[in-house]
Amino acid sequence: MKRIPACLIAASVIALSGCLRSDPQDSAEPEPMPSTVVAAPATIDAALLANRNFGEAPVLLEQVGTGALPPVSDRLPENPRVILPVDETGRYGGTIRRVLIADIIEEDEVYKTLTDSLMMFERPLAERIEVNLAESYEFLEEGRVALFRLRRGIRWSDGVPLTTADFLFWYEDMTFNDNARSVALFPSEWLIDGKPIRMEAIDDFTLKFSAAKPMGRLLQALCKDPVAYPKHHFAQYHPRYNPDATYGDFRQRTSEARIIMEPGVPVLSAWMSTGWVHGQKIVYQRNPYYWKIDTEGNQLPYADRLEFAIVPSLHVINLMLLNGQVDMVGRYDLTDLYAEMKQEEPKGVIKVRVTGPEAGNAYYLNWDAHNPALREAIRNKNVRMALSHAINRAEMSEIAYQGMLIPGGYSFNRLSPYYSEESYRKYTAFDPDKARALLKQAGYRDSDGDGWREFRDGSTFSLTVDVPVASNSKDDSVELLQEYWQDIGIKTNLNYGLSEIIYTRRLNGEFEVLAWKFNAPADPLGRPQVWAIMTANTPYWHRNASSEGPEWLHEATRYMKTAMATVDPDAVFDTMARVRDLHTENIPNIATGSKYHIWAFNTRLGNVPRENARDYEFRGWSGPLMSEQIYIKHEP
Template identity: 45%
Template sequence: MPADPPEDTDRTGPSSTALTFDINQTRAPMAIDPAILASRAFTQSPMWDREVNAGLLPPVSDRLPPNPRVIIPFKEIGTYGGRIRRAITGDIVQVPATMKAKDEGLLTFSHPMGDSIEPNLAERWEFKDGGRELYVYIREGIRWSDGHPFTADDVLFFYNDLLFDDDGRPLDRSVIPSAYQVGGKPIELEKVDDLTLKFSADKPMGRILYGLASHDIFALPLHVYGKWHPRHNPNATYEEFRQRATRAQFLYTEGNPTLAAWRPVQWVRGQRVVYERNPYYWKVDTAGNQLPYVDNLEFTVIPEKQVILLKFMNGELDLFGRYSQIDMFQTLKQAERETGNFTVHLSGPTPAQVFYLNWDAPDPMVRQAFRNRDVRVAMSIGLNREEISQLLFYGFMVPAGHSFYPPSPFYSEKHFKRNSEYDPGRARDLLEGAGYRDTDGDGVREFPDGSPFEFTMDIVSAGGTRDITELVTSHWADIGIKANTFAALRDIIVPRRYSGEFELHYWWYDGADDPLQDRFEWAITGPNQPYWHPKAGEEGPPWLHEATRAMELAATTTDPDTLRKYMIIARDLHTNEIPAIPLGAAYRVWGANNRLGNIPEDVSFGETHGAWGRPLTHEQIFVRQ
């Protein structure tokens, strides 16, 4: 990590740990020949030749839009055919894995590092009225995979009739993305014409481009789903629409039209999801070949991460990263040397795990303790993060406290490191000073009512979470705090998080590298938010209200200096108050079978960018002949 700047300045540029990727190293052309675009001399997969020749499918020149999106392959021009084989631990609960592999937004983060925003389904955009209006111009001629035109109506249908319709919004969308709200009010969306969208708000929309570039769905085919929505069919019911419009139903149901590179053709519940190339996909490479290169994208349901690891090393899976853990690094490297069938990569560091304290815990004694800053500091400096790094991350974790993490432009090493030093003596002093003492000598401090200072950690039972929580439990026991563990499946743990039933929740440190994008984790953005303090609107401390105001002002400006000013205020408040207790920033291990081409050496694991899956850009990956 770079050294801190002098005290009278503040480091707000990207850290030296920010990831980089040089597309200039590719062997593919850096631009498409204008003659290809002018003559419409595109190439298609041989998979479609028979249907085109039989008149069942239009020629590729007619299927592509007048101005297709041109993708520069990471390494070289690929070849057609084959399949990409991946695994997911569940189909319904792991919808994000498939979504991040293939879905498309109006805009997109640059791949594979996510360091800029680029056109995608939309070919351009422009702000007006000081950022209070945003006009987005959809790429002409894009079609859904069934050949039906994609227009502004599909976006409005999703936005107005699903996302902001309380009756139509499915249960898997419990939180409306903060990027589409300004000052607690929804950003208005209207249709200018079939290819033009107008977003408007009474304040500048400083974060909307980030929302439009996210990996989540942002359009729903009106010509298919309209018949199930009461606003478009008086005989329809909201109950049926909500069931059909979940991410899983939309992404997995056979025959559903898509704008992605592959369309769903098989869903065997609890076993596999299979996708086939989309004949109307609207991207080409710089040689004029319609993407994707690969015919099929397949996801096999394998509940156990260790089984996924073994199948990857045995050559039965092509990509391994979503479920990788750093303690798998040595095993992967050894198998890489022995077989030569795959390549292991390290990316990062990115935010690792965190212990979210429930400031509104049902137990009043736990609630009182967690709202005490000295207790939170003691719990943080009572963790031996260096030991955790060496024993469980093989030294690939950088210890850190609660703050903004790299590659955030508002990262500062001084803040990043604060309250992360291991100092059990000071931790004990802080707890003593806060009135938590061990009066009966049993090694556990007492709450003011005389009961033991203890709480329960919620953890997902799969993976290596037990190793970390067992080590952390011993660290806290050393300073007189007893931590119990409740381990269960993700389907049980996640609902407990949003219902407020937990006391301490162990999870990924969401948004630490881009807090403004995920500010519902960092600020009071609505009822029951943030989930670690659902009563913050009424009972939240002054610093959290101040941080919320700062982040709201940052989100409603298009001026970089104003953005920096308010984000530094929010960063400093959060760093000082330490509402949650993270471990640090860890490097991520991942791998790719050597039969695949166009695999980058490095990718972003940032959740905002699509967390490894989308940055890989599956549509430009090919299977070597």
């Protein structure tokens, strides 16, 4: 069999370019970060690994002394994952205090903070892919077969060994089984040319993946959500292993929220849940079997506890941050609070970071809107071009984003290896006269002089924008959008709602226009279901695309599927450039640009990264923080 070096595959499938900065006149930029000398060994001493002379937290050492736990050398795998601290070797103890506006609807933030998968994106910037639970891997048969070898000796938080049976349980019994799967559709990243990738166990520590075509996106898929769950725990609730069990009960028990938040579920993460009061807080304590160490051989994490308080108000969250009651805030849009935070920063309680640029907001148009007149209008390219040209992105940047928005359109952004400046700027020039002319050309006029254009059936051309409250959509920018679109004769209503309500409307296709963060412009192949017709009811903004979608979207879908089954980086680039151009030219949705991200942390924390990718595909803001190596310098 012909072998492909793992490093070549990694380069071909990640190929992430550096962040291209905007011109100074275009937007504000973050302050340059000072260079740092890391006060920890760059690599671990081989003799330390050979002698297995590891350090551990005092609270665990006490349990070893009483016989409640085996020695740390027996709890760690043969070859632990070694993490280089951001600044220095930390100290044990204390609690990292985080905050969420909700628990169940925000479970993905907890997931990104805690979960580990077979592979992982480099942190804090996703410039390459690294081994994680896997110790090594190789691709065979030109990428149609891949072998992954697990680190021997990794254990779940209850001490039970991790084996390939846990991966097969996730794939065969939880994901492949339509009755057991907690979501309706089989995940598209595990399909090659419409057929599921095959997974099998060679032995307890070797996994084999195979497909009829090269698996060009396998490493990315293995960097995201966990692909192993504790079979010894969940099998008792699965009808395949327990005839008294039901699939309904199994799906409830294996929801992402319950897996990550419910006490008693064995995990592989740095902390394990010990308390969850719905709507109030989630409490985690260190996992005694966590399988990562620092470069001095100390078992991670440094912090004894991780807590998430549930606070459904960004204003209150900011007050808690300024008062020293919260350690880190960064999931939400803090632009409105930036000036206040910078004013408070000299007092020494908080440190403010500005990183990016990253995906900004977008306005997703429902191509299958319930109103047939609006549906017809949305499917008219001239209308979509008009909606984009009506937006004054430069003004929006100054008023709503304090100059931190880099104007751009519906195309791959500056973090993408397939980025094109020309494509990024297409249809973004502020030109309301051109917008009015495009609407007139499309047949939408104000025939009665009341200031509003009419649909073809004579009714008022109106639409409603769904806006999630306390989420990533900026109210100021949406109100400006309303003003811009009404200025060209389109009556624009704003429907504010709690995030979970707006998200449910998105899932059910009940929205007309949705204000949401631009999905995956840095790595479209990471979320192909947003950019292509990968399965029934996708993309969510055109659920009927498989039967009613335009030819250009079907063509883009074919290109994306080709790219997902390609390991040649040049071929992937050429193919994805075509996808980029098709989407950019046809502007199915309206984007506003890329923006810098504002986040902050309490100065009592050590080893907080200076940069952050904060892209959904690279595990958002929380994943790149490397929380396991953050430590408490002093208690509040």
